[in-house]
Amino acid sequence: xxxxxxxxxxxxxxxxxLFLISLGLSxxxxxxxxxxxxxxxxxxxxxxxxxxxxxxxxxSFGLTLPLVFVAIxxxxxxxxxxxxxxxxxASALDQVLFTIGLTFMVGAAATWIWGPSQQPIExxxxxxxxxxxxxxxxxxxxxxxxxxxxxLTAALALAITRTRFGAQLRAAVDNPQAAAGVGINVGLxxxxxxxxxxxxxxxxxxxxxxxxGLDPTFALKYLVYFLLVxxxxxxxxxxxxxxxxxxxxxxxxxxxxxxxxxGGFIIYASMVVLLVLFPHGLHGRRV
Amino acid sequence: xxxxxxxxxxxxxxPRWRPLEIAFWLAPIPAYFAFPERRLLLSQIFVYxxxxxxxxxxxxxxxxxxxxxxAFFGTGAYTAALLAQHGWTEPLSGLLAxxxxxxxxxxxxxxxxxxxxDLGRLMVTLGVGLLMYEVANQASSITGGVxxxxxLPIGALFGKIPFGLDxxxxxxxxxxxxxxxxxxARRLVHSPFGLALRGIxxxxxxxxxxxxxxxxxxxxxxxxxxxxxxxxxxALTQTTQLCGIDSLGFQRSAELLIMLVFGxxxxxxxxxxxxxxxxxxxxxxxxxSPDYWQFWLGxxxxxxxxxxxxxxxxxxxxxxxxxxxxx
Numbered sequence: 001x002x003x004x005x006x007x008x009x010x011x012x013x014x015x016x017x018l019f020l021i022s023l024g025l026s027x028x029x030x031x032x033x034x035x036x037x038x039x040x041x042x043x044x045x046x047x048x049x050x051x052x053x054x055x056x057x058x059x060s061f062g063l064t065l066p067l068v069f070v071a072i073x074x075x076x077x078x079x080x081x082x083x084x085x086x087x088x089x090a091s092a093l094d095q096v097l098f099t100i101g102l103t104f105m106v107g108a109a110a111t112w113i114w115g116p117s118q119q120p121i122e123x124x125x126x127x128x129x130x131x132x133x134x135x136x137x138x139x140x141x142x143x144x145x146x147x148x149x150x151x152l153t154a155a156l157a158l159a160i161t162r163t164r165f166g167a168q169l170r171a172a173v174d175n176p177q178a179a180a181g182v183g184i185n186v187g188l189x190x191x192x193x194x195x196x197x198x199x200x201x202x203x204x205x206x207x208x209x210x211x212x213g214l215d216p217t218f219a220l221k222y223l224v225y226f227l228l229v230x231x232x233x234x235x236x237x238x239x240x241x242x243x244x245x246x247x248x249x250x251x252x253x254x255x256x257x258x259x260x261x262x263g264g265f266i267i268y269a270s271m272v273v274l275l276v277l278f279p280h281g282l283h284g285r286r287v
Numbered sequence: 288x289x290x291x292x293x294x295x296x297x298x299x300x301x302p303r304w305r306p307l308e309i310a311f312w313l314a315p316i317p318a319y320f321a322f323p324e325r326r327l328l329l330s331q332i333f334v335y336x337x338x339x340x341x342x343x344x345x346x347x348x349x350x351x352x353x354x355x356x357x358a359f360f361g362t363g364a365y366t367a368a369l370l371a372q373h374g375w376t377e378p379l380s381g382l383l384a385x386x387x388x389x390x391x392x393x394x395x396x397x398x399x400x401x402x403x404x405d406l407g408r409l410m411v412t413l414g415v416g417l418l419m420y421e422v423a424n425q426a427s428s429i430t431g432g433v434x435x436x437x438x439l440p441i442g443a444l445f446g447k448i449p450f451g452l453d454x455x456x457x458x459x460x461x462x463x464x465x466x467x468x469x470x471x472a473r474r475l476v477h478s479p480f481g482l483a484l485r486g487i488x489x490x491x492x493x494x495x496x497x498x499x500x501x502x503x504x505x506x507x508x509x510x511x512x513x514x515x516x517x518x519x520x521x522a523l524t525q526t527t528q529l530c531g532i533d534s535l536g537f538q539r540s541a542e543l544l545i546m547l548v549f550g551x552x553x554x555x556x557x558x559x560x561x562x563x564x565x566x567x568x569x570x571x572x573x574x575x576s577p578d579y580w581q582f583w584l585g586x587x588x589x590x591x592x593x594x595x596x597x598x599x600x601x602x603x604x605x606x607x608x609x610x611x612x613x614x
Binding site: 029033035083086087090092093094096097098100101102103104105106107108109111112220224227228231235261262264265268269271272275276 | 346352354399403405406407409410411413414415417418421422425537541544545548578579581582584585586587588589591592593
């Protein structure tokens with residue numbers, strides 16, 4: 001029973017991370033039907049930036065997080081305006097090739113600067129110990145992660161349901177042509193959303209160092225998980241992504257804990273099965 | 288009429304072999320004698336050319352975006368390796384058996400891939416590719432895990448010509464397979480079946496209206512291409528006497544896509560040109576620094592998409608058209 005709770009807890013923490021990183025991808029795919037395989041690269045850049053800020057400038061972990069969000073968001077906005085924008089109408093093949101190319105470049109640059117090994121991270125002491133709740137040992141850092149994502153999700157949900165920007169975004173996801181027709185600047189809306197998504201992904205990458213690790217293969221290694229969250233959750237659906245991310249997190253952690261000899265097999269097998277059973281995602285929105 | 292058919296009018300008439308094509312197929316002969324110490328590389332170029340040809344049928348002609356084509360290459364490679372390891376060392380039958388196993392697997396996968404949208408296909412092929420990698424990785428008692436299978440006992444060709452270290456037999460063997468499969472593939476894409484594929488790629492809604500069973504055509508071409516990819520994998524295993532797990536990796540699938548798109552998809556020769564340029568460049572540059580290679584690979588892809596769609600042969604075509612218009 002105790003291990004079950006422990007596995008669930010770790011799975012939920014893992015799923016929260018996946019959600020944080022994949023959210024931007026979900027919006028990109030839902031709003032512009034853009035297959036962005038380079039999304040994991042934003043997370044990876046966020047992780048490396050966090051490590052560099054802590055090591056080079058001696059900043060504390062907590063202080064790097066807002067900086068990472070802003071910097072990766074700005075990088076995302078720059079890439080969107082300079083490159084991505086040209087390919088919204090291109091074929092899926094062109095989008096795939098372009099974003100694989102970007103991922104290769106970022107991965108190679110990261111290897112060149114930081115070397116191929118895993119990057120260690122020094123968490124603040126407050127997050128390093130274990131907390132015992134009802135007889136179950138829970139990692140403080142994972143608890144912090146879950147809390148962080150809960151607060152962030154609540155804030156995002158409020159922003160999307162209560163603000164003017166959120167209403168415009170919902171309109172644009174549902175029907176871009178009609179949204180443009182009633183005077184919403186869909187292009188600008190998308191640039192801003194893309195930047196926020198990239199920033200959140202970078203933030204997720206920085207938070208993920210202690211859980212998923214960080215090396216130059218990160219972007220490709222976890223790409224499948226991010227894509228899976230989006231496709232299973234239904235592109236453009238935040239609730240769907242959250243559900244899918246938590247489900248995947250728990251399944252993956254449970255699989256690795258209870259049947260370690262099968263390894264990553266479960267996640268890939270469940271991916272193929274889910275895709276075949278629910279071609280339009282769990283939440284049932286057509287792309 | 289027949290003389291003008293092939294590229295200009297999409298007819299079913301048997302396309303003639305143009306002088307340029309014949310010259311293209313004679314080019315490996317001087318290369319074989321000019322670089323006797325590079326014959327293993329030449330043999331690998333033929334193998335990857337064959338592999339890229341297989342993706343061209345799926346992507347260039349049928350328009351199915353596959354991110355896990357290495358699954359079939361690896362299936363063929365491991366089938367050939369396991370056959371040899373368990374005593375079936377005759378290469379030709381091993382090659383055909385590997386192709387058949389891979390084609391059967393391809394038919395099975397096509398049932399999952401074909402009905403989906405672009406995004407769904409991309410995800411399913413990616414998932415199948417990763418799944419196969421994980422299977423080979425976990426079943427290490429059979430597949431050798433990460434280390435792969437080495438020192439495979441591959442028999443002599445026709446019982447007489449062994450695959451030596453000098454790469455002479457390897458070169459001739461891979462070239463013969465490539466040439467044979469190419470002739471068949473060329474015949475296939477100019478047949479009514481090939482025209483139906485192009486019709487599906489251009490306008491999938493219209494094809495059922497003229498009586499084409501779209502999904503059946505796509506399943507068949509997917510299985511055929513999987514078989515060809517399996518033969519390429521088997522040929523690599525047999526000519527190198529080893530089979531590594533990287534034959535199933537995502538990197539392999541991505542590189543394949545790069546070869547094909549760089550050469551130019553949907554024109555058969557693009558696959559061969561792309562594979563040649565890629566392999567030669569990799570041989571020359573990757574030795575200097577693997578990261579450097581990876582970076583420029585990515586840069587070439589980005590530039591290709593933004594500027595030069597249609598690849599190398601597409602660019603040559605455009606130049607050719609411009610020159611002709613001047614005269």
